Amino acid sequence: MERKLNMPSKEERHKLFGSVEPGLKVKPTEKEQMPDLQNSKKDFLFSINAVGISNVKHPIIVPSESNPKEQTTIATFKMTSTIDYDAKGTNMSRFTEQLEAYRQAGGFVLTLSNLYDFTKELATRLKQKDASIEVSFPWFYERKGPSSQLIGLNHAEAVLAVTYKEGKGFTSSAKLVCAVTTLCPCSKEISEYSAHNQRGYVSMEVTFTDSYKEETDWKATLLEAAESNASAMIHPVLKRPDEKMVTETAYENPRFVEDMVRLVAADLYELNFVQAFKVECRNEESIHLHDAIASLSYEK
Numbered sequence: 001m002e003r004k005l006n007m008p009s010k011e012e013r014h015k016l017f018g019s020v021e022p023g024l025k026v027k028p029t030e031k032e033q034m035p036d037l038q039n040s041k042k043d044f045l046f047s048i049n050a051v052g053i054s055n056v057k058h059p060i061i062v063p064s065e066s067n068p069k070e071q072t073t074i075a076t077f078k079m080t081s082t083i084d085y086d087a088k089g090t091n092m093s094r095f096t097e098q099l100e101a102y103r104q105a106g107g108f109v110l111t112l113s114n115l116y117d118f119t120k121e122l123a124t125r126l127k128q129k130d131a132s133i134e135v136s137f138p139w140f141y142e143r144k145g146p147s148s149q150l151i152g153l154n155h156a157e158a159v160l161a162v163t164y165k166e167g168k169g170f171t172s173s174a175k176l177v178c179a180v181t182t183l184c185p186c187s188k189e190i191s192e193y194s195a196h197n198q199r200g201y202v203s204m205e206v207t208f209t210d211s212y213k214e215e216t217d218w219k220a221t222l223l224e225a226a227e228s229n230a231s232a233m234i235h236p237v238l239k240r241p242d243e244k245m246v247t248e249t250a251y252e253n254p255r256f257v258e259d260m261v262r263l264v265a266a267d268l269y270e271l272n273f274v275q276a277f278k279v280e281c282r283n284e285e286s287i288h289l290h291d292a293i294a295s296l297s298y299e300k
């Protein structure tokens with residue numbers, strides 16, 4: 001039998017746990033009468049390259065060329081601008097104010113042209129000459145078992161970023177990190193039978209050319225660059241005939257991390273909407289506790 005409680009009111013409970021009566025309050029409560037510290041002007045020595053907010057979680061709508069063609073997902077936003085040496089600070093509330101304005105206007109739809117509008121409007125709202133946005137999100141795509149054709153969902157980590165500069169226009173870039181299978185060429189070469197294989201993570205960062213207007217979906221194109229050069233793809237649903245095919249495909253296409261970054265780089269080199277790129281591959285080695293890594297950068 002539990003002890004019978006003589007339950008105090010909620011107010012009394014709060015006092016019991018340390019809440020006190022409000023003290024004397026003398027500072028203004030009207031916005032107009034409050035000091036505006038962040039807008040004070042003085043020689044603060046240095047201009048600041050980026051000030052703003054990061055780690056903002058917000059729902060977005062992602063249109064895609066492939067299925068699922070429209071998906072709602074949770075993105076992490078980073079939004080910044082520069083400030084001059086004579087400005088104390090930025091107006092932080094205006095970043096989230098603008099995000100909310102987009103939500104209320106029907107939802108934040110992740111297209112390059114929307115990010116162009118967003119950064120330009122953000123610069124105006126902040127009364128700055130520039131603004132940058134970076135949106136990171138899990139992007140989902142369907143994959144079929146090669147024999148059964150059974151469908152399931154995979155996901156990759158995607159990032160879309162835009163910077164607006166008054167008088168100069170926009171620069172835009174993207175990043176996709178996806179998983180593939182890689183089978184070790186050395187292991188295949190030296191062993192009487194079998195070869196070790198692992199899950200590899202391919203990271204592709206690309207700077208878009210000025211003329212790119214998302215005629216082709218960058219997400220699906222970058223994914224294709226990684227998967228089509230890997231030993232095999234990763235599949236959510238595999239029956240035995242599928243598994244046999246995936247295993248044999250990997251054996252027929254062995255890849256070192258070095259092979260992966262060079263082959264993916266060759267595909268990115270051929271994409272006319274890509275101006276510059278960085279490719280990284282990280283294999284979670286199945287015969288070691290450590291990873292194998294390789295990376296390369298190229299500007300066309």
Ligand SMILES: Nc1nc2c(ncn2[C@@H]2O[C@H](COP(=O)(O)OP(=O)(O)OP(=O)(O)O)[C@@H](O)[C@H]2O)c(=O)[nH]1
Binds near residue numbers: 031090
């Ligand atoms: N500049 C600056 N602001 C901060 C910092 N930390 C918190 N804040 C924010 O200051 C914000 C309030 O400042 P403002 O956005 O300038 O608010 P305001 O001046 O009433 O808004 P406006 O009418 O748009 O100018 C709050 O959203 C806080 O989050 C910081 O390190 N620097």
